Amino acid sequence: MINISDLTRRGFLNIGAAAGASLLLPKTGLISSARAAAPLPAVAEEDAVIAWGYVGPTSDEGWTYAHDLGRxxxxxxxxxxxxxxxxxxPYSADASRIFRQFAAExxxxIIANSNYGDFIYDVAKRTPDVAFYECDGRNPLDNLGTYYVAHWYPSYIAGVAAGLMSASGKLGYVASFPVPSVxxxxxxxxxxxxxxxxxxxxQAIVINSWFDPQAAAQAGTALIDNGADVLFGIMDEAAYLQVAEQRGAKAVMWNTDIRRYGPQAYISSIVVDFNAWYVEQVRRRIAGEWTPTEDILPIGSGVDRDAWGETVPAETAAQAxxxxxxxxxxxxxxxxxxxxxxxxxxxxAGHRMTEVELYNWDWSIEGVTGL
Structure with a gap:
């Protein structure tokens, strides 16, 4: 059932459908599906305990910081x-221990702000009375939902600005892992x-971490040494922006506005906002309305481009x-x-990639190397 007034008020869509069903909504970029599971019982607000497992530190000013703002x-x-x-x-058995401890408390x-695969799946399967969400997850259960952001749209927009501002036509990318989000x-x-x-x-360089300022700085340096004059990446900190600032290059960042680390280099950032979505999931859980969903938050709500940097020409900003x-x-x-x-x-030719295909993209297009 679709309640249009709810959709407009909350800034994202939540669509109930049969198990495994999905819906593409071109105007928002959001896809949402719900499993045919009975809602978990209501919980009094004073008895509600909501727990987050974070992949990084809340002080990263990036991905984990953005999720903690939602908390x-x-x-x-x-x-x-x-x-x-x-x-x-960590991505280890310690993750399962932490999720089990949350349930014991x-x-x-229980919400994981990264893909923990079997480490969260096995715990969710053993605790069916607890609601779970896994960011960037791909293996839902009747009590385990997934969520992510349609970052490919603001990434394309930022790419337009990068193309207009690049003199060499050589772009560099600091990659975490060779995963669909990259x-x-x-x-x-x-x-x-x-x-x-x-x-x-x-050209991409994979550093096998989401948060490693030293490795990100080294990768950014190598990319500029190889001719890149605009850097992009998916890191949870500002290291390659600082490199770009020092080397006279430009950079597009991720997660939050961190332009102060490189104001001359900063083009924009892929900014995320989970606040409204988190509040809504907790409201549903407390009210006894919660069933797991598989949500991709749309551009303009859960994800967008940041305000343009001070060195972005007005005509470039307008075109993007x-x-x-x-x-x-x-x-x-x-x-x-x-x-x-x-x-x-x-x-x-003529096929428009669906949000599911974009979410699960696992191959590089012509012109990308290093992945």
Whole structure:
């Protein structure tokens, strides 16, 4: 059932559907589906315990910081509820131990702000009376939902600005791991750049971490040494922005506005906002309305581009923002024909990639190297 007034008020869509069903909403970029599970029982606000497992530190000014702002929004909206969090949850059996401990402490909802795979899946399966959410997850249960952001749209928009501002046409990307969020980011960014500079290319360097300032700085330095004059990435800190500032290059960042670390280099950032979405999930859990959903938060609500940096020319900003307006109106740049890095047609002419395909993008387009 779709309640249009609720959708408008909350700034994102929550669509009930049969198990496994999905819906593409071109005007927002959001896809949402719900499993045919019975809602978990209501919880009195004073008995509610909501716990977060964070992949990084809350002080990163990036991904984890943005999620913790969402936790703080929940605490403000439900002052009688208790919120818990653990930082730097490792990708190991220790993650399972932390999630089990949350449940032992009475958590009614447990949220992981990264993909923990079996480490959260196995715990959720053993505690069916607890609601779970896994960011960037892909293996839902009747009590385990998933959520993410449609970052490929603002990445394309930022790519347009990068293409207009790059003199060399060589772009660099500091990558965490070769995972779909990286492929969709690099591909979207280069596609945006190539829409205004067809000869543009992008080199990626994988550092096997979400938060490693030293490795990110080294990767940014190497990319500039190889000719890149605009950097992009998916890091949870500002290291490669600082490198770009020192070397006279430009940079597009992720998560939050961190321009103060490189005001001359800063083009924009892919900014995320989970506040409203977190508050709504907790409201549903307390009210006894919660069933797991698989949500991708749309551009303009859960994710967007940051305000342009001070050195971005007005005409560049205007041209990129015109593309944003088209996307907000329902246009998508992700329509075939699109070839992979080996020249094979992966998206046929006339086919518009769905949000599910964009979310699960696991190959590089022509012009991307290093992944």
């Amino acid at each position: 703080q929004a929940v605490a403000a909206a439900f002052p009688k509820a208790k919120t818990l969090f653990v930082e730097n949850v 009475g958590a009614n909802m 492929y969709s980011g690099t591909n979207a960014f280069l596609m945006g750049a190539r829409s205004v500079k067809p000869e543009a290319t992008l 923002d015109a593309i944003r307006d088209k996307i907000m109106g329902g246009w998508s740049p992700f329509e075939g024909e699109i070839k992979d890095a080996n020249g094979n047609v992966k998206v046929a």
